Amino acid sequence: MMPGSDFRSFADPDTEFVLDVSETPRTVDGFKPGEPTGKVICPHCGEAASAPEYIPHPENCRQSGVTSEWYERTH
């Protein structure tokens, strides 16, 4: 399966987010290995949230302002 086609909004040239994927058995965290947990991670600061616009970026994260752009395009 080719990654990317379902997540184009996350691969936008000016935004960069990673979908959290479970690495543990379902008995540990409720998700099977390889299954998305529903969390989105900012690779620049490492913070995560249920959606990109909710990630609590620190002030020095260069993506602290781009989450609103993503939000406007998808809502």
Ligand SMILES: [Zn+2]
């Ligand atoms: Zn960030």
